[in-house]
Amino acid sequence: MAVDIRETGDSLVIHCPADTCLIEEIQKSVCRKILSLKGPKDGYKDCLEDISVALDEILSNAMIHAYRGSKTAGAVDAEVKVRGNEVVFTVDDYGDARWIRDYHEPRFNTEEEKLRPDGRGIYIAKRFMDGLVMKANKKGGTRIVMKKKI
Numbered sequence: 001m002a003v004d005i006r007e008t009g010d011s012l013v014i015h016c017p018a019d020t021c022l023i024e025e026i027q028k029s030v031c032r033k034i035l036s037l038k039g040p041k042d043g044y045k046d047c048l049e050d051i052s053v054a055l056d057e058i059l060s061n062a063m064i065h066a067y068r069g070s071k072t073a074g075a076v077d078a079e080v081k082v083r084g085n086e087v088v089f090t091v092d093d094y095g096d097a098r099w100i101r102d103y104h105e106p107r108f109n110t111e112e113e114k115l116r117p118d119g120r121g122i123y124i125a126k127r128f129m130d131g132l133v134m135k136a137n138k139k140g141g142t143r144i145v146m147k148k149k150i
């Protein structure tokens, strides 16, 4: 199954199976949408890179972690909305959001903590965006809402 991307005036609505091969196509559509906006585009290069990195981290979490151990193929929904000079991203999966209670940011005090190869996706996404909130959606899955000023 492929990714379904619907475009309206100021938003993109994305529905796709939990398949990380589709992330690149989503990133490209989001960047195209932002580039199509009217207004000064001087700062766009950095902001598109930041958004692509954050989207990669959050989409891969939704596609990999939410459906770990699940026998049926999962789905991921995303929405990208432009509000003035801010883009708001909402990413929903239909796994189990209870992990959020136990989540804590990675620490970088010891050598072991510094050299850990994983556990940094949310930390990175937070730093590349101008706001990131994690919560449960109506189906008990995870909803991540991220904002970026453009």
Ligand SMILES: Nc1ncnc2c1ncn2[C@@H]1O[C@H](COP(=O)(O)OP(=O)(O)OP(=O)(O)O)[C@@H](O)[C@H]1O
Pocket (backbone or CB within 6 Å): 057, 061, 062, 063, 065, 066, 093, 095, 096, 099, 103, 117, 118, 119, 120, 121, 122, 123, 142
């Ligand atoms: N959508 C999700 N559904 C279920 N669990 C999640 C979800 N997103 C994150 N998690 C949990 O939070 C942990 C931290 O996520 P984070 O992206 O920060 O690191 P990671 O995915 O483990 O490693 P990486 O640095 O490769 O991203 C994950 O290991 C997973 O247990």
Ligand SMILES: [Mg+2]
Pocket (backbone or CB within 6 Å): 057, 060, 061, 120, 121, 122
């Ligand atoms: Mg991750």
